Amino acid sequence: MKIVVTPRGFAKCGLDNAKIIEDAGFLLEYNNTGNAYAKEEFYQKTMDADGVIVGVETVDRAYIDAHPQLKAVVKFGVGTDNIDVDYCRQKGIFVGRTAGSNSQSVAETAISFILADSKNLYESIAGTRAQGWSKLTGYEIAGKVIGIAGFGAIGKKVARMAFGLGMKVLAYDPYALDPEAVKRYEVESVGFEELLQRSDFVSLHIPLTPETRDLVSMRELKMMKSTAVLINTARGGIVNEEALYQALRDKTIRSAYFDVLSHEPPRQDEPLLTLPNFYLTPHIASRSKEAEKNTADMATQIIIQALKQKA
Ligand SMILES: NC(=O)c1ccc[n+]([C@@H]2O[C@H](COP(=O)([O-])OP(=O)(O)OC[C@H]3O[C@@H](n4cnc5c(N)ncnc54)[C@H](O)[C@@H]3O)[C@@H](O)[C@H]2O)c1
Numbered sequence: 001m002k003i004v005v006t007p008r009g010f011a012k013c014g015l016d017n018a019k020i021i022e023d024a025g026f027l028l029e030y031n032n033t034g035n036a037y038a039k040e041e042f043y044q045k046t047m048d049a050d051g052v053i054v055g056v057e058t059v060d061r062a063y064i065d066a067h068p069q070l071k072a073v074v075k076f077g078v079g080t081d082n083i084d085v086d087y088c089r090q091k092g093i094f095v096g097r098t099a100g101s102n103s104q105s106v107a108e109t110a111i112s113f114i115l116a117d118s119k120n121l122y123e124s125i126a127g128t129r130a131q132g133w134s135k136l137t138g139y140e141i142a143g144k145v146i147g148i149a150g151f152g153a154i155g156k157k158v159a160r161m162a163f164g165l166g167m168k169v170l171a172y173d174p175y176a177l178d179p180e181a182v183k184r185y186e187v188e189s190v191g192f193e194e195l196l197q198r199s200d201f202v203s204l205h206i207p208l209t210p211e212t213r214d215l216v217s218m219r220e221l222k223m224m225k226s227t228a229v230l231i232n233t234a235r236g237g238i239v240n241e242e243a244l245y246q247a248l249r250d251k252t253i254r255s256a257y258f259d260v261l262s263h264e265p266p267r268q269d270e271p272l273l274t275l276p277n278f279y280l281t282p283h284i285a286s287r288s289k290e291a292e293k294n295t296a297d298m299a300t301q302i303i304i305q306a307l308k309q310k311a
Contacts, residue, residue, distance in 0.1 A: 001307055004046045005030035005299075006037050007055035007076040013289050014296020024304050026051075046070075051307045053299045056264075056283075059083040064091060072306040074299045077102060077286060078153070079235055081208040094306040098298035100153040102286035107157035109285035110203050110233050111165070113257035114141060117229050122279060142166030147199030149192065149215075150206030150234065151177045151185075158203055159185045170195050173206075196223040201231060208235035218243040221252055228253045233285040236262035241272060248275050259285040 003026045010017070011032040021028045029045065031037060037045060042057045043066060051072040052059075059073055064087055072094040073083055080097055088095045116122055120136040127134050146162045148155045151173035159169050163186055171177055171187040172195045182189050192215075196202060202224060206212050216230070217240040224230070230253055232239055241262055247253050255277040261270070264283055272278045286295070 001025075001050040001071075001311065002027040002029070002048055003051045003053070003303055003307070004028075004049040005053040005076075006042060006045070006057055007031065007053065008034060008036065009055075009076060009287070009292035010053065010296045010299075013292035014300070017296050017300035020300055021304065024308075026304070026307065043067075050310075051303045053303055054083070056082055059088070061087050064088065064093065071310040072096070072303055074098070074303045074306070076295055076299050079207055081235060081237075094310070096299075096302040096306060098295045098302065101295040101298045102288075102291035103153035103157050105288040105291040106154045106205075106233050106285040107161055108288075109259060109281075110154075110158050110205075110231050111161045113231050113233075113279070114146070114162075114165075114201055114229070116279075117255060117257065143168070144200040145170060145198055146201045146203060147172065147190070147195035148187070149173070149195060149202065149204050151181065151187075152205060154233070155203075155205040156181075156185060158205065159187050163187075167201075170199060192220075193223060196220055197225075199228060200225065201229045203231040204234045204238055206234055206238065208237050212238050214238075214240045216240065216244075218246065221247040224253050226251060226253065230256040231258075232256070233259040236260045236264065244278075245271050245275070248272070248277050251277075255279065257281075259283055 003021055008031055010030050018028055046052050046067060050069060053074045053076050055076050059082060061084055070093055073088060075097040078097050078099055083095060085095050118141050119138040124136055143166060145168045147170040148158055149172045151171045159171060162169050169187040170190045172190055172192050177189050215238050221243055244256060248256060257279045259281045260283055266273060
């Protein structure tokens with residue numbers, strides 16, 4: 001059986017796994033081009049694959065129908081919104097993900113955004129590079145309120161770090177926040193509206209699903225403090241970007257730090273990128289050597305087990 005691995009992180013940080021896959025009796029092809037596969041390339045390279053480890057490539061009905069030999073799809077990461085999980089199930093295709101493999105890195109990114117905003121780091125460094133010496137006044141993080149939406153692997157790590165910085169931590173998760181977790185992580189469990197109203201920082205750590213699409217729209221942005229910062233390291237589409245543009249332009253909220261956008265890379269005329277209080281990184285929250293190694297190790301084990309069961 002053949003396994004194809006498309007994410008570049010495998011070649012960069014997880015190559016120990018090539019031997020493990022081959023020793024387990026599989027043929028292996030992985031992406032060592034340094035570039036993401038274009039759609040046609042992805043279709044073609046995986047044409048005879050029994051299992052694929054994918055990044056952000058779209059695994060929809062069309063892809064699944066075009067690859068009838070496929071038995072297992074494993075996400076090199078945790079968000080499976082690019083995979084038609086229901087259709088895979090219907091076709092008997094195993095779907096896996098590397099739960100928790102990159103949670104430390106993503107949590108650190110969310111916290112970095114808070115630190116950057118509070119000390120005006122981006123403006124100050126850009127200012128000195130431009131020969132300026134303007135002394136902006138920031139604010140302290142200790143004592144501020146962070147609202148964490150989604151209390152899974154990443155949300156929990158953000159909670160721990162924020163608590164360590166002296167922040168008050170609110171959490172919202174209708175599926176995973178039990179009294180034991182509330183106590184262990186020293187958070188206050190609140191409803192989503194209360195989280196929006198009380199937080200100085202709102203940090204999103206939920207999956208993109210039909211339920212969470214546009215979860216934060218104008219109504220929700222208006223509930224936030226005018227000094228609040230919105231952080232999205234989860235997925236584009238959870239925040240309605242037209243509403244966000246208006247809210248940032250009109251100072252309904254202070255600023256937004258995003259690692260993700262509904263269209264990646266952004267269109268050349270993306271309005272959000274014209275705003276001085278919108279900060280975007282190119283979907284790098286999980287890109288640390290450690291996270292990519294963890295992810296490659298976990299994805300390897302998951303796909304080997306899944307395909308052995310199908311043999
Ligand atoms: N930017 C990046 O590079 C990057 C990397 C990893 C993950 N992510 C995104 O972050 C998300 C969270 O990752 P994780 O590892 O913590 O996943 P996880 O599955 O461990 O946790 C997700 C949590 O969200 C909760 N949830 C689901 N629907 C919700 C809703 N409507 N309201 C509130 N909570 C809800 C779930 O109960 C769960 O506890 C992923 O789904 C992924 O899309 C982004």
